[in-house]
Amino acid sequence: MVSARTAAAPRPAAPHTPTAPDTLTTPKALTTPKPGLRERKKIQTRQAIRRAAYRLFDEHGYEATSIDRIAEAAEVSPSTVVRYFPAKEDIVLTDEYDALLSAGLRARPADEPVVESIRRVAIEVLRGIAAQDRAGLVQRIRLIHEVPAIRGRTAEHAARHTTLISTVLAERTGRPADDLELRVISAAALAALQEALLSWVTKDRRTGPEPLIHQAMDVLTRGLTH
Known part of the structure; x- marks a missing residue:
């Protein structure tokens, strides 16, 4: 059986008591380096495509929503959608x-x-x-x-x-x-x-x-x- 500690010796598990917020990972610890302009534009494009797709999925259903329709709603080309998300499923999973x-x-x-x-x-x-x-x-x-x-x-x-x-x-x-x-x-x-x-x-x-x-x-x- 695999140890949940991996690098440390196991210790008896006890029912979890929710930890106070100040003992959790701090926002600073979760901060990643600020991306450059090019990367920020890529993120914005991905988010625009995802928001458009989710709106269309909600309105028309997943199967009835095509890549072309998503591209039109996001105001990008179909090839841009495919470049960021090679399959329609990836819009949801990424x-x-x-x-x-x-x-x-x-x-x-x-x-x-x-x-x-x-x-x-x-x-x-x-x-x-x-x-x-x-x-x-x-x-x-x-x-x-x-x-x-x-x-x-x-x-x-x-x-x-x-x-x-x-x-x-x-x-x-x-x-x-x-x-x-x-x-x-x-x-x-x-x-x-x-x-x-x-x-x-x-x-x-x-x-x-x-x-x-x-x-x-x-x-x-x-x-x-x-």
Whole structure:
């Protein structure tokens, strides 16, 4: 069984008590270097395409929304849409939060259990998402749940995200990035996060996703109880 600490000795797991905000990853720790003008324009274009696509998906449905229609709504060419998102599914599955997650994990203490680091950084990233972006996150999770074509492409994105997290954890632990235990814990933590968000969107949105993330990470740390 893979240890949730990876680089540190295991310790008995206890039910999670929500941590006070000032002990979570600070906004400074989640700050990435300011991109240059060219990169900012790329980000703005990606966001414009995504906003247009989400609006059209909501109005006409995913299947009925073509790349040409998305391009027209975003005021770009179809080739620009494809350059930024090679498949329509990628509009839903690609975001700008990977850099924040990587920066946050690099800022966590090296001896902190890996699952705990991912828990804290994920919650801090979610807390920093503006209301408009959170609505987009809800729509994104719902589309992943409802559209078979999107679910079918999630495996490719999940593998890329696992590699990203494993690379960051390799820096912390001194292990190679392709270490089996690092990849297992990275993949498991990302899957737990996705399941928590799916549960939030499809079952109970009366509260934020944070309690469900805590629950998912607690299960990952201690294992299934009877």
